[in-house]
Amino acid sequence: MTVILNQSFTGISIxxxxxxxxxxxxxxxxxxxxxxxxxxxxxMAGAYTTYVLQKSISxxxxxxxxxxxxxxxxxxxMGALLEWLLIRRLYTRPLDTLLVTWGVSLxxxxxxxxxxxxxxVQTHAPDLLIGNVSVAGVTLANNRLFILGLALLCVLxxxxxxxxxxxxxxxxxxxxxxxxxxxxxxxxxxxxxxxFFIGSGLAGVAGVxxxxxxxxxxxxGTNYIVDAFLVVVVGGIGQLKGSxxxxxxxxxxxxxxxxxxxxxxxxxxxxxxxVAFLQWRPQGLYTLRTRSLA
Amino acid sequence: xxxINTIRAGYDRTTVLxxxxxxxxxxxxxxxLGHNGAGKSTLLRAAMGLIKPTGGTILLHGEDVTRLAPxxxxxxxxxxxxxxxxxxxxxxTAENLQLVADGRPDGKEAIAEALDLFPVLRxxxxxxxxxxxxxxxxxxxxxxxxxxxxRLLLLDExxxxxxxxxxxxxxxxxxxxxxxxxxxxxxxxxHVGFAMRAAQQYYVLEAGxxxxxxxxxxxxxQTVRAALSV
Numbered sequence: 001m002t003v004i005l006n007q008s009f010t011g012i013s014i015x016x017x018x019x020x021x022x023x024x025x026x027x028x029x030x031x032x033x034x035x036x037x038x039x040x041x042x043x044m045a046g047a048y049t050t051y052v053l054q055k056s057i058s059x060x061x062x063x064x065x066x067x068x069x070x071x072x073x074x075x076x077x078m079g080a081l082l083e084w085l086l087i088r089r090l091y092t093r094p095l096d097t098l099l100v101t102w103g104v105s106l107x108x109x110x111x112x113x114x115x116x117x118x119x120x121v122q123t124h125a126p127d128l129l130i131g132n133v134s135v136a137g138v139t140l141a142n143n144r145l146f147i148l149g150l151a152l153l154c155v156l157x158x159x160x161x162x163x164x165x166x167x168x169x170x171x172x173x174x175x176x177x178x179x180x181x182x183x184x185x186x187x188x189x190x191x192x193x194x195x196f197f198i199g200s201g202l203a204g205v206a207g208v209x210x211x212x213x214x215x216x217x218x219x220x221g222t223n224y225i226v227d228a229f230l231v232v233v234v235g236g237i238g239q240l241k242g243s244x245x246x247x248x249x250x251x252x253x254x255x256x257x258x259x260x261x262x263x264x265x266x267x268x269x270x271x272x273x274x275v276a277f278l279q280w281r282p283q284g285l286y287t288l289r290t291r292s293l294a
Numbered sequence: 295x296x297x298i299n300t301i302r303a304g305y306d307r308t309t310v311l312x313x314x315x316x317x318x319x320x321x322x323x324x325x326x327l328g329h330n331g332a333g334k335s336t337l338l339r340a341a342m343g344l345i346k347p348t349g350g351t352i353l354l355h356g357e358d359v360t361r362l363a364p365x366x367x368x369x370x371x372x373x374x375x376x377x378x379x380x381x382x383x384x385x386x387t388a389e390n391l392q393l394v395a396d397g398r399p400d401g402k403e404a405i406a407e408a409l410d411l412f413p414v415l416r417x418x419x420x421x422x423x424x425x426x427x428x429x430x431x432x433x434x435x436x437x438x439x440x441x442x443x444x445r446l447l448l449l450d451e452x453x454x455x456x457x458x459x460x461x462x463x464x465x466x467x468x469x470x471x472x473x474x475x476x477x478x479x480x481x482x483x484x485h486v487g488f489a490m491r492a493a494q495q496y497y498v499l500e501a502g503x504x505x506x507x508x509x510x511x512x513x514x515x516q517t518v519r520a521a522l523s524v
Contacts, residue, residue, distance in 0.1 A: 166392075166397065169389055169392065170393065170396070172382070172384065172385060173393050176385070177381075177383075179344055179376075180376065180380050180381075181382075182344070182363070182364040183342055183364045183374045184365075184368070184393065184394050184439075184442075185368035186365055187363075187365045
């Protein structure tokens with residue numbers, strides 16, 4: 001029983017990381033339909049922001065707290081700049097967007113190598129996040145609990161923004177009917193840039209979280225980008241709750257399989273399961289139903 | 295109020311409008327009539343800025359708005375109800391209205407006024423727009439346009455594809471709005487009777503050209519029907 005609970009918690013914590021890295025994509029890919037291959041490099045930018053901050057702020061706890069909003073701003077600004085410079089010219093050309101952003105991703109990786117060097121670097125976790133707590137025989141790592149809390153907080157924040165604010169209404173309106181939004185008085189280009197800013201900023205936040213569980217390197221984003229896209233596609237494009245369920249579902253599945261087999265076999269089984277699932281439900285876990293899409 | 299001067303516009307390499315000139319009088323209604331494919335909707339899309347004209351000018355209160363984005367035209371007092379009862383399907387009725395009212399100091403009053411015109415929308419405020427009937431969605435579309443407090447309203451076949459019981463209601467509301475003053479309307483319509491009752495000026499469009507125009511009113515109905523039957 002304890003084993004099952006331990007593995008479940010490991011799965012949930014893997015799911016929390018998946019959710020954090022995919023959350024920004026639910027906006028830029030899920031809502032706007034942009035395949036941004038440089039999303040992983042915004043995660044990297046967030047991680048390096050934490051690294052740079054730790055050099056000037058000695059307290060690991062304080063630097064982590066400052067890093068969260070700062071990484072959001074840094075990665076968000078990078079995303080908004082990318083949208084303004086390139087992506088807005090390519091909205092009707094998804095394949096070109098994929099290629100262009102892949103190129104940008106390679107350039108950003110090289111830029112990171114030039115600035116910080118090729119070898120991976122590490123940050124120090126705050127004392128509070130080192131160690132474990134035991135609840136009913138289940139060992140919960142503090143850093144994993146923090147990431148879980150952060151992921152849930154980000155989901156809550158994003159949900160509230162999309163559901164209750166005027167910005168959220170504008171974002172949803174532009175996604176649903178761009179021309180109608182424009183003739184309703186909404187400056188759709190500005191909404192696009194803001195959406196991209198928030199989506200990319202969330203990747204920055206994910207980057208901060210990842211510094212707690214692994215090293216920081218120029219190619220760290222590439223390790224996560226495929227998983228992030230998988231979460232959004234399986235969850236159902238444009239559906240936040242689908243991404244949440246998928247992230248935790250895949251996390252637990254992977255963790256249970258890793259326990260009973262090996263890491264590689266678990267990865268293969270999860271990918272095969274995703275392919276099979278998408279054959280059965282190409283639209284993903286959740287879809288929006290309406291009487292008319294007009 | 296609105297002067298569309300020798301406008302040329304189309305899609306990709308196909309020119310749909312070949313130098314169309316249409317004027318909407320201040321506080322009056324101009325109706326554009328014509329068969330399917332004549333270019334009526336293209337004219338409204340060009341007037342609103344959704345397609346860029348390749349020639350001609352569009353003047354609003356004497357200001358050249360030809361190169362302005364649609365949302366900038368809305369800020370200058372234009373509103374547009376496109377063909378096909380368009381809405382934001384996954385937003386609720388209330389959100390559809392609030393979206394347009396956001397950022398307007400008189401937003402609350404504007405929503406209340408729009409709901410007074412179409413009381414049925416009050417009962418449907420929590421329902422997603424995509425789940426409304428065609429008639430309800432068209433009422434929502436007109437309400438949404440009115441919340442911007444336009445001085446010029448572009449209506450593209452407002453009663454097309456709507457159940458007969460709601461058509462009369464929508465027509466009466468449009469007539470009441472135009473008689474209230476302070477609002478000019480450019481109306482694209484297939485129903486000649488309704489268009490001529492509402493309009494002070496009519497234009498018949500054929501293959502992207504104005505082939506006939508004159509003063510509106512029911513007395514011109516036969517002339518227009520004759521022009522359309524050619």
